[in-house]
Amino acid sequence: MKTGVQKIVEKYGKDKTRLMDILIDVQTEYGYIPHEITVQIAEDLGMSEVDVDQTISFYHFFSQKPTGKYHIFLNNSAVANMMGRAEVAHTFMKELGIRFGEVTSDGLVGLFDTSCIGMNDQEPAAIINNQIFTRLTPFRVKEIVRDIREGKSIHDMVVADYGDGQNSSDLIKSVVANNIRKIGPILERNFKPGQVIEKITKMTPEQVIDEVKKSNMRGRGGAGFPTGMKWEFCRNAAGPKKYIFCNADEGEPGTFKDRVILTERARLLFEGMVIAGYAVGADEGILYLRHEYKYLQAYLESILKVAREANYLGKNILGKKGFNFDIRIQFGAGAYVCGEESALIESAEGKRGEPRDRPPFPVEKGYLDMPTVVNNVETLCAVVKVVLNGGDWYKSFGTTESTGTKLLSVSGDCKFPGVYEVVWGFSVNDILDMVGAHAEDVQAVQVGGPSGAIIGPNEFNRILGYEDLATGGSLIIIGHNRDILSDIVLNFMEFFIDESCGSCSTCRILPTLLRNKLLKILDARGVKQDIDDIVAWGKILKASRCGLGQTAANPMLSSLKNFRHLYEKKIQKNKEYDSGFDLGQAVKESCEATGRVPNF
Amino acid sequence: MSQFVKFTIDTIECMATRGQYLVDAARENGIFIPTLCNYPGVKPKGSCRICTVKVNGKLMTACTTPVAEGMNVENESAEINDLRKSIIELLFVEGNHFCPACEKSGSCELQALAYRFKMLVPRFPFQFPYRSVDASHPKIIKDHNRCILCKRCIRAITDDSGRSIFAYRKRGIGVEVVVDPKLGKQLTDELAQKAMDICPVGSILVKEKGFNVPIGARRYDKSPIGSDIESMQISKI
Numbered sequence: 001m002k003t004g005v006q007k008i009v010e011k012y013g014k015d016k017t018r019l020m021d022i023l024i025d026v027q028t029e030y031g032y033i034p035h036e037i038t039v040q041i042a043e044d045l046g047m048s049e050v051d052v053d054q055t056i057s058f059y060h061f062f063s064q065k066p067t068g069k070y071h072i073f074l075n076n077s078a079v080a081n082m083m084g085r086a087e088v089a090h091t092f093m094k095e096l097g098i099r100f101g102e103v104t105s106d107g108l109v110g111l112f113d114t115s116c117i118g119m120n121d122q123e124p125a126a127i128i129n130n131q132i133f134t135r136l137t138p139f140r141v142k143e144i145v146r147d148i149r150e151g152k153s154i155h156d157m158v159v160a161d162y163g164d165g166q167n168s169s170d171l172i173k174s175v176v177a178n179n180i181r182k183i184g185p186i187l188e189r190n191f192k193p194g195q196v197i198e199k200i201t202k203m204t205p206e207q208v209i210d211e212v213k214k215s216n217m218r219g220r221g222g223a224g225f226p227t228g229m230k231w232e233f234c235r236n237a238a239g240p241k242k243y244i245f246c247n248a249d250e251g252e253p254g255t256f257k258d259r260v261i262l263t264e265r266a267r268l269l270f271e272g273m274v275i276a277g278y279a280v281g282a283d284e285g286i287l288y289l290r291h292e293y294k295y296l297q298a299y300l301e302s303i304l305k306v307a308r309e310a311n312y313l314g315k316n317i318l319g320k321k322g323f324n325f326d327i328r329i330q331f332g333a334g335a336y337v338c339g340e341e342s343a344l345i346e347s348a349e350g351k352r353g354e355p356r357d358r359p360p361f362p363v364e365k366g367y368l369d370m371p372t373v374v375n376n377v378e379t380l381c382a383v384v385k386v387v388l389n390g391g392d393w394y395k396s397f398g399t400t401e402s403t404g405t406k407l408l409s410v411s412g413d414c415k416f417p418g419v420y421e422v423v424w425g426f427s428v429n430d431i432l433d434m435v436g437a438h439a440e441d442v443q444a445v446q447v448g449g450p451s452g453a454i455i456g457p458n459e460f461n462r463i464l465g466y467e468d469l470a471t472g473g474s475l476i477i478i479g480h481n482r483d484i485l486s487d488i489v490l491n492f493m494e495f496f497i498d499e500s501c502g503s504c505s506t507c508r509i510l511p512t513l514l515r516n517k518l519l520k521i522l523d524a525r526g527v528k529q530d531i532d533d534i535v536a537w538g539k540i541l542k543a544s545r546c547g548l549g550q551t552a553a554n555p556m557l558s559s560l561k562n563f564r565h566l567y568e569k570k571i572q573k574n575k576e577y578d579s580g581f582d583l584g585q586a587v588k589e590s591c592e593a594t595g596r597v598p599n600f
Numbered sequence: 601m602s603q604f605v606k607f608t609i610d611t612i613e614c615m616a617t618r619g620q621y622l623v624d625a626a627r628e629n630g631i632f633i634p635t636l637c638n639y640p641g642v643k644p645k646g647s648c649r650i651c652t653v654k655v656n657g658k659l660m661t662a663c664t665t666p667v668a669e670g671m672n673v674e675n676e677s678a679e680i681n682d683l684r685k686s687i688i689e690l691l692f693v694e695g696n697h698f699c700p701a702c703e704k705s706g707s708c709e710l711q712a713l714a715y716r717f718k719m720l721v722p723r724f725p726f727q728f729p730y731r732s733v734d735a736s737h738p739k740i741i742k743d744h745n746r747c748i749l750c751k752r753c754i755r756a757i758t759d760d761s762g763r764s765i766f767a768y769r770k771r772g773i774g775v776e777v778v779v780d781p782k783l784g785k786q787l788t789d790e791l792a793q794k795a796m797d798i799c800p801v802g803s804i805l806v807k808e809k810g811f812n813v814p815i816g817a818r819r820y821d822k823s824p825i826g827s828d829i830e831s832m833q834i835s836k837i
Contacts (some may be wrong), residue, residue, distance in 0.1 A: 048759070050767035050780040057770045335771075352768065357646045357664035502749070502768070502775035503647045509690045512773050513724055537724075540686050543652045543659050 004029065005037050009044045016045040017368065019055055019350030023062055024291075024331055028130075031071070032063040058352040058501070060114060060334030061291050068103045068110030070148050073127040077116035077253045078446075078491040079411045079476055083123040084137070091138040095145040109148055115336060115495055116253035117292040120411035120476070121179045121418050129154050130294045132176050166263050171299040178260050179418030182434070184405045185397060186382050187421050193267040194312050196388050200278050201320040205235065208279040212383055214391025216403040221247060221339075221376035222448065222472030223547070227383065230373055233363040234280040237371035242282035244273050245367065245374040247344055248289045251336035252449035253495060254474035257407040258377040260419045262289075262296055265381060266303045270327060272380030274312060275387055277325040280373055285327040288344050291334050300329060336499035340546045341374035342366075343501065354501045355546035378407050378473075398424035402465035406473055410435045413442070413479035428460040428469070437477050444484060444563070446476035450492035451551035453558040454484070484559060485566055486522055492555035493518060499548065506541050507549030513537065514556055520580040526571040527578050534560060607671035609653075622662035622673065623651055630833025632826035633675055634684060634713055636691075636800050637750035638663040648750050650687050650713070653680060681717065688714050689722035696731060696745035697801075703810050704802030706818030710748060711801075712825035731776075737784040739792040740804055747777050747803040756798050757791060759783055766795070777803070 008025045012018035022041060026033050033056055042052045056062045061073075074080075074089055093099055096109055103110040119125035122134035131154045133144065140159075147157045155173060162168035163177040180187070200208055213228030234242060246269065250258040261269060273285040287300070304327055307313045317323040335353045337343045342356035345367045366372025375383075382404060386394045395403045402424035408431070411417045415436025422431070428447070432439050439460060446454045447464075448471040455462070455469075462469045478488060493515040502508045517534050520526050538553030560567055572578060587598055605618050609631050616625030621644060626633045637648040646661035653662045654674035662673075674680060691710060699705045731744040753766040754777065765783045769776050787795075795804045815821070 046761065046763070048763035048765065048767075048780045048783050050769070050778055050783075051764045053778075054764075054767040054769060058768075352771070357644070357661065359666065497772060500772040502771045502773065503645070503751075505648050505687055505690055505694075505748070508749070508773055508775065509694045512727075513690075513693075516725070533723075537686075540683060540690075543649045543683055543687070545646055545649075545661075 001030075001034075001037065002040065005040050006044065009041060014045060016047055017349045019045070019052065020330065020333060020347060022350075023052075023056060023059075024333060027062055027333075031069065032066050035064070038064075054352055055350060058335065059291075059332070062333050066103060066107060066110070067112070069108050070129055070154075071110040071112065073112045073114040073117070074100075075115075075117045075119065075123065075125050075127075076113045076491070077120060077123070077495075078488050079120040079254065080116075080123040080125065081487060081491060082412060082478075082482065085124040087138050088124045088136045088141055091141040092145070095142055109145075114292075114334065115498060116251065116255075118250060118256040118259045118290070119176065120254050120256055120409065120474075122177055123411075127292060128157075131155070132174055132295055133157075134175055134177070135160075166299060169299060171302055172263070172296060174295055176259075176263075176295075178264060179416075180260060180264070181410075181416055181418040182420040182422065184421035184423065185394075186378070186385055186405055186407070187261075187265060191268060191271075191384065191388065193271060193307070194310060194318070196271055196384050197274050197312050198318055200275055200387060201318050201323065205279045205281060208275060208387060209235065211387055211391045212279070215386045215394035216391075217379070217382060217386060217394060218402070218466060219376055220378035220382065220406070220472070222252070222451075222470075224466050224470060227375065227379055230363060230375075231276065231279045233361075234282075234371045234373045237364045239371040241284070241368075241370045242280055243367045243370055243372040244276045244280065244282045244285040245341075245344065245348070245372060246273055246285065246287045246377055246380055247339065247341060247374050248287055248293070248377050249332055249339040249344060250377070251290060251339045251499075252451065252472055252474055253492070254409060254411055254446065254449045254476045255472060256409045256411075257419050257473050259293060259296075261377050261381055261407075262293065262300065266300055267307070268381045268384055269377055270303065270307055271312070272375075272382075272384045273327055274317070274325050275383055276373055276375060276380060278323060280371070282373070283324040283326070285325060286348060286367070287327060287329045288332060288338070288348055289329055290332050290338075294331060297329065297331075304329075335501075336495075337501045337546070337548050340548060343546065344374060345372060352501065354503045355548075357545065399463075399465050399467065401467040406464065406471070408471075408473050408475055410475045410477070412446075412475075412477035413437060413482070414477045422464075424465040425463060427463050428455070428475075431464070431475065432460065432477065435475075435477070441479055442477055443480045443482060444478040444488075446474070446478065446488065447471050449474040449476075450495055450555050451547065453554065454478075454488065454562060456562045459562070484563055485518065485570070489555045489559050490515070490518055490522070496548070496552040496555075500552070501548075504544045504546075504549050507544040507552055510537060510541055511552045514553055518556060520578075521567060521570050523580070524570060524572070525578050525580045525582075526567075527575050528571060529577065531560065531564075531567055531571065605667055605669040605671075607667055607669065607673065609673040609675050610677070616667045618668075619666050622653065622655075622660075622665045622667050622671075625667045626662065626673075626675070627829050630829060630831075631675065632829040633662045634716070634826065635663055636709055636713065636748065637752060639752050639756060639798060642752065642756045642798075645751050645755060648687065648691075648748070650684050652683060652687075684713075685717040685719060686723065688717055688719055689724055691748045692719070693722050693724045693726045694729070695747060696728060702746065702802040703805055704746075704799075706815050706821045707813075708802060708820075709800035709825065712820040715820070716825055734779065735807075736781075737779055737787065739787045739789065739807055740779070740784070740795060741807055742777070742779050743803050743805065744776055745803075746801045748801055749775055749777060750800060751777070752798050752800065753777065753795050753804060757795055759786075765791075 124136045125134040218224040338353040343353040347353040614629040644663040646664040651662040734742040
C-alpha cells in the first residue's frame with residue numbers, strides 16, 4: 001500500500017495543490033481513503049494530517065470507510081423521486097439487506113444517496129463504480145444485484161443498447177441518452193474543429209475581445225456577467241501567468257445541458273477555451289468536471305489528444321509564434337458549491353470548496369493567485385460561433401437585453417424531457433408547448449433549479465431572459481399529481497442542507513431550522529407564526545457569502561409567495577402556538593418497552 | 601491617487617487609508633462594527649457574517665471589504681442590527697452554550713455581543729446537538745459544544761512549516777474544528793495560550809488552569825464590548 005500511494009503522490013509532482021487528483025486516485029484504487037494513507041499523504045506532501053483530512057471530509061465521493069467493491073450512488077433529486085425512485089431505493093435495500101449509507105457485511109456492495117447527477121431526463125438513475133445506470137425499475141434493480149453477486153463487470157451489467165451519438169463510442173459505452181430535442185445556432189454542426197483557432201491567429205487578442213463584447217453575450221452559468229468584459233478585466237490584470245477555467249460542475253438539480261455538450265460538442269468547447277486563452281493571454285486551461293461525469297473522462301482525454309496532434313493545442317499553435325495553450329481535466333469529488341467560481345478554484349487547488357471573499361475577483365486573483373477567467377461550458381461554446389460569425393450575427397438572435405440562445409434542460413412531467421436550444425424571448429407557455437406538456441396539466445414550473453423560483457400558471461406568460469425570468473437553464477415541470485411541499489420543496493431544502501460548505505454561520509445553520517419548520521407544517525403542527533417566521537428567517541440568508549447561501553431559502557420563500565394556499569391549508573387555524581413537540585410520541589417507545597401507559 | 605479616502609458610515613463622514621478593511625477603518629473613526637471571526641493581524645475570512653453592513657445598499661462583510669472613495673455604509677440601522685442579533689442567536693442555538701459554567705464567561709465575545717444586542721431568548725429553537733469534548737491533547741481541551749466555527753484558530757495558528765494544527769472537518773451543519781492528533785501533542789505552552797486567547801468563546805481552554813481572573817473582574821464585566829472604540833468618537837466630538 002505504501003509504495004502505491006507514493007507512486008500516486010509522485011505522479012502529481014508531490015504538489016499539494018494537486019491533492020484532489022491524489023485523493024481521487026487513492027479512492028479509485030482502494031475504494032476508500034484509509035487513515036494510514038491520509039497520514040502518509042500528509043507526510044509526503046509536508047502537510048499536517050488535518051490539512052488532508054479537511055479536504056477528504058468535505059467531498060461526497062471521498063470516503064474514509066470502505067464503500068464496497070461495488071458502490072451504488074442512487075440519485076435523490078426531486079425529479080428522481082417523481083419518476084419512481086422510492087420503489088427503486090426500496091428494492092435495492094431489500095435485495096441487498098442494507099440501508100443507505102451501509103455496506104453489505106461481505107464488503108461487496110455499498111449503497112449511498114447522492115445529489116442530482118445530471119440525469120434528470122432519464123431518472124431514476126444511479127452511478128455504480130463511475131458508470132451510469134438510467135431509467136431504473138425495481139425489476140432492473142433485481143437484475144443489477146444478481147449480476148453483482150455473480151461478480152460481473154460493470155460493462156457486462158448493461159442490458160440496454162448504449163445511448164445515441166458518442167454515448168455508444170468505445171471510450172464511453174454508456175446507456176445515457178443525449179435527448180437533444182432542439183438544435184440552434186450554437187449546437188448546429190456548421191463548424192470544423194480548428195477553423196476558429198485558425199481565424200484568431202490572424203486577429204489580435206483585443207479584436208477577439210471586441211467581437212465578444214459586441215455580441216453582448218452574458219455568462220450562461222446563471223449570474224449573467226458580460227463575457228467580453230470578464231475577458232478584458234483578466235487581460236488587463238497584472239500577473240506572470242493567467243488561467244482559463246471551464247466550469248463543468250453543473251450541479252443545480254435539473255440541469256444536464258453541459259453533459260450533452262461534453263458528450264457531443266467537446267471539440268467546440270475546447271476550441272472556446274483556446275479562444276479565451278488567446279484573448280486573455282493565458283497558456284493553460286483547466287476543465288473542472290464534476291465527478292458524476294467521470295464516465296466521460298477517457299473520451300474527453302482522447303479528444304484533447306487529437307487536438308494536440310493537430311496543434312490546436314500545444315506550443316506555437318498553427319504556426320503562430322508564442323500562441324501556447326493546453327488543457328487539463330480537473331475532477332471534482334461531489335460538492336454542489338464548487339459550481340461557484342471561487343469555490344471551484346479553491347477545489348482545483350486541492351482544498352475544501354469554500355467560496356472566497358470578494359474582492360479580489362478571480363479575474364484579478366484566481367487560481368494560484370493568478371488572474372483567472374471562469375466560464376460556463378455553454379458560454380465557451382457560444383464564443384466559438386461568435387468569433388466565427390461575428391458579434392452582430394449573434395445579436396440577431398434573442399432580445400436586446402438577452403442576446404443569443406439558451407440551452408434549456410427540461411425535465412419532470414412532460415412528454416419530451418431533454419435539451420433544447422432556444423433563442424431568448426419565449427414565454428414559459430411556449431416552452432411547455434414545445435416539450436409536450438399541456439399548460440392545463442401543469443401545476444407549477446421550477447425555473448432555474450432549487451436556487452431559482454417555482455411559478456404557477458398565472459406566471460406562465462413570463463418571458464425567459466435576463467430582463468424577466470433569468471435562468472441557468474433548468475426547467476422542472478410539475479404536474480397536478482405532485483405535492484409541491486413534500487415532493488419538491490422539502491427535497492430542495494434537504495439538498496441545500498447537504499451542500500452547504502458550512503463556512504458562513506447563516507447558511508450552515510438556517511436551512512436546517514427552515515426545513516424543520518416545513519416538517520412541522522407538513523406534520524399538521526404548524527401555526528400562522530411558523531409561516532411568518534419562514535419569511536423573516538429566510539431574509540437572514542441574504543447575508544451569506546455566496547449564491548448558494550443567499551438562495552438557500554428560495555424553495556420555501558418562492559413556494560410561499562406563489563403557493564401560499566398550500567401552506568395555509570396545512571396550518572392549524574384555531575391555534576396561535578404549537579411547540580411541535582408531541583409528548584405521547586416522545587415516550588411511546590419507552591412506554592412500550594416498560595409496558596406502562598402514559599399518565600398525561 | 602491620494603493615499604486617503606473619504607466615505608460615510610451612517611452619514612457620519614469618515615476618512616481612512618486606501619485599501620484598509622472597512623472594519624478597521626471604522627474603528628479608527630471611533631465607530632464599532634461588531635466582529636466575531638475577525639481578529640487583528642489574521643487574514644479575514646468573513647465567515648460569521650456579524651460585521652455585515654450595507655455598502656451602497658448591498659450587504660457586504662466589513663471585515664473583508666476594503667474602503668473606497670465615496671462609499672456609503674449603513675451600520676447601525678434597525679435592519680442591520682436585527683440581522684446581527686439574529687446571527688448571534690443562531691450561534692447560540694447551534695451549539696450548547698451554558699455561560700455560568702464556562703471558563704470564558706465575562707471574556708467571551710459571543711456573550712458580550714449578546715448583551716450588546718440585548719438578546720434575551722433566541723427566536724430560534726435550541727438544537728441541543730450532541731457534541732463531544734476532546735481532552736486527548738496534553739496542553740489543551742477542545743470543547744466542541746462551545747465552538748462557533750469562526751476559524752480564528754485555524755487561520756492564526758500553524759506550526760513553523762505552515763502546517764495546520766486546527767482544521768475544519770466535514771461540511772454544512774456537520775462542520776467541526778478538530779486538532780491535529782500529532783501536532784496537537786507538540787503544542788508549546790505559548791501556542792496553547794495563544795489558541796485559548798484567540799478563541800472568541802470558551803471552546804479552546806488551556807488545561808490545569810482556570811478562573812485566574814475571577815468572574816466579575818473580567819474584560820467585558822468591566823466595560824461592554826465596543827465601548828472602548830465608541831469612547832474615541834465621543835472624545836473626538
